[in-house]
Amino acid sequence: MIEIDPRYLTNIENKGKHPSLQVFYDLVHLLNVSTDEFFLSAPDPAKSTRRRQLEKQLDNLSDRDLVIVESVADGIIKSKEVEEK
Helix, strand or coil: CCCCCHHHHHHHHHCCCCCCHHHHHHHHHHCCCCHHHHHHCCCCCCCCHHHHHHHHHHHCCCHHHHHHHHHHHHHHHHHHHHHHC
């Protein structure tokens, strides 16, 4: 965790104060985002937080792992199609 005064965090969140470079660096690492992603990427409002978190996890999987995840997703989709019929 980042050890900062709660008032300092409140000022960043509510009053638009910019964090120090060190605090910014700590936040980026804590949240596991790149600085580019922090500044340039606006989250797609159509994507839920859960979907964005899953995408982050997928980025850390190997191609072999992704084949397994894809198979599971295909199975879920097919089972829903059967239920709808």
